[in-house]
Amino acid sequence: MSMRLPASARREQILDVSVQVFARNGFHSTSMNDVADAAGVTKPVLYQHFDSKQDLYLALLEEAGNRLRTAVSKAVAGAANGKEQTEMGFRAYFRWVAEDHDAFLLLFGSRANRDEESTTTIRRITAETAKAIAPLIAADIEPEHQRTLAQGLVGLAEGVSRYLVERGDTVDPDVLGQQVADMAWAGLRAVHRTG
Amino acid sequence: MSMRLPASARREQILDVSVQVFARNGFHSTSMNDVADAAGVTKPVLYQHFDSKQDLYLALLEEAGNRLRTAVSKAVAGAANGKEQTEMGFRAYFRWVAEDHDAFLLLFGSRANRDEESTTTIRRITAETAKAIAPLIAADIEPEHQRTLAQGLVGLAEGVSRYLVERGDTVDPDVLGQQVADMAWAGLRAVHRTG
């Protein structure tokens, strides 16, 4: 079916296709043959580009994580005050979810796989996202709680997204981002006072 | 090693032990032999009590889900106003996490498995928890958004818990619950106004 491709192009194609397959069916329910079929190619070709199934999977996680991280941190960096950072941050997150659909499912979908290594990777990505958000939380509470709450905000965005994506709903990410940001920001200010 | 046990007791013991094993290692990394070993018994015994690995796993999810649901809905039901409901709800959630540690990991930990059926079950549990929380959100916004935000709050609690549990931190669930509830409640009120 599919024509011969130069190595680098094939590698890209495999990555593209695998994201979809893994996102839809999860790691364990997806065999390398499935991936190969989806790419219009046979198994050994996959092993010319990736050492193992794990290796391929981790490469996908890494790529997806990078896109998420840069999206959020760019947005936060480009905002003036805390409130704006919150708004921009959440918007960026939901935009990413909207356009990088499969990547979101791969990382955070219900069917995301979690063996030792993948878990570590995903945890790192979540932690980095939280780190980009942490500064929003006032410095006048213990840094320990600060990190915990940041993690909570990430969970908030994640929970909302998973719900919507898995229902197949399409919501304007800007509207949603604004609403969630309003909620989060008010919450954050409350924590300041209580601190 | 382990003595003979009457059927019902053995069944309970298997359930107890499996929660731990599955919670720690995830579904796919845990073989039925592992479970059997942990229970001090051999594989066929497991199949005297459960039809399949799936069956056992789903039974565990169901039990864990029940405990979570009842904990939260009892707490919410026993509170007077919205603010108190929020506080009690989150406290109950974090208490459950603290004492039912393995169950939390089983349902929401990074290593939780997700094949077709488990996914459905877990989604249902999350949805039910969200449902118990939804009334907290003012009726003056679209019910669609209401549900979405409820889902977000569940994600918030989940994110915080996962972070803490997987770090091995032990935090007083009442203190944590209070803090998160403050944040959530302020956030919720903000959404009301914005509506």
Add this chain to the structure above:
DNA sequence: AAAGCTTGTTACCCTCTGGTAACCCCGTAT
């Protein structure tokens, strides 16, 4: 046009593990 690299395929191996058939042991009732 023939050597030689690159891309791809066929056919296979091997392990892991879910699941089961057949058998054993021990307490109890006849």
Add this chain to the structure above:
DNA sequence: ATACGGGGTTACCAGAGGGTAACAAGCTTT
């Protein structure tokens, strides 16, 4: 003592799927 029933074990099967060795088919360069 013996038959019987429930709890448990040993030994095995079968399928799935990750991974690979050996071979085929194109381009390209000389």
